Amino acid sequence: MSDALPESGGGFPLMRPRRLRRTPAMRRLVAETRLHPADLILPVFVREGAAEPVPISSMPGVVQHTRDSLRKAAHDAVAAGVGGLMLFGVPEHKDACGTAGTDPEGVLQVAIRDVKAEVGADAVVMSDLCLDEFTDHGHCGVLRPDGSVDNDATLARYAEMAVVQAAAGVDMVGPSGMMDGQVGYVRRALDSAGFADVAILAYSAKYASGFYGPFREAVQSSLQGDRMTYQQDPANSDESLREVMLDIAEGADVVMVKPAMSYLDIVRRIADAVDVPVSAYQVSGEYSMVEAAAAHGWIDRDRVIMETLTSVKRAGAKTILTYWATEVAGKLR
Incomplete structure (x- = not known):
């Protein structure tokens, strides 16, 4: 007897x-x-003081820009139709309080x-x-004498950073340190300063x-240890929704999940739960793994x-x- 399925007379495939x-x-x-x-x-x-672009060895094709090469990269991105640029500064000098981050003439x-x-106005500058x-210690905030990050002292520094970045003309700031209350503190500082x-x-979730490794080279991070006391535990999902809802209540216009690839379930949960745009960051380790395997x-x-x-995008991110x-x-164009 033939195992073939009939194509008509009520058989399959229907x-x-x-x-x-x-x-x-x-x-x-x-x-x-x-x-x-x-x-x-x-x-x-x-990179402050760079005379020519500096290749990032762990991120093939990515560089620390000079001022001139940054302008060209921005021009090329806009010509290709990219929606926005997120800027990171690499200063020549670091200190315990990160004063270069609030210097109006600082690299960022x-x-x-x-x-x-x-x-x-052709792209959103972030x-x-x-x-x-x-x-100089590489943490995202001000340290207490015992070496732990002082949440509330850090908020004051973020407020200063937000105002100098706004005064420089930025369209959107990206508080990424995962300090409790950072969005509300930054929103109040911006509003009070006329911005x-x-x-x-x-950066809500x-x-x-472990996917941030190449980024540490990109920004010449001085970090010793880890950031597990303030960034989220990869084992947790409900916690992300709580963080997102707190940020929206404090005035976030867009919320982000970082990294993207291993957290697509988080992107989906958040996109289903909120009515603000959701972004996701395809981080350095994701980039470098693909480039290395392809090489x-x-x-x-x-x-x-x-x-x-x-x-x-399928998981629910509006922007990436x-x-x-x-x-x-x-x-795509």
């Missing part, structure tokens, strides 16, 4: 879903998830002015609002992840890049921070 996968045009027509260049945000690093504030002058790049229109992208010929680089980004932003935006 439906043929493969019809909608038959050609590239058909797959495009019925795609449930679409990436757009404006969904992408390019994180960029600018200068970078904000440069990029705003280059792109104007800035990292955290002390870790600027402190009510500056938006807040809250930022996990204590060995183990994966199809372009396919995997698009697959990872599509998965983040990714080091491939300019490249992918150009291909």
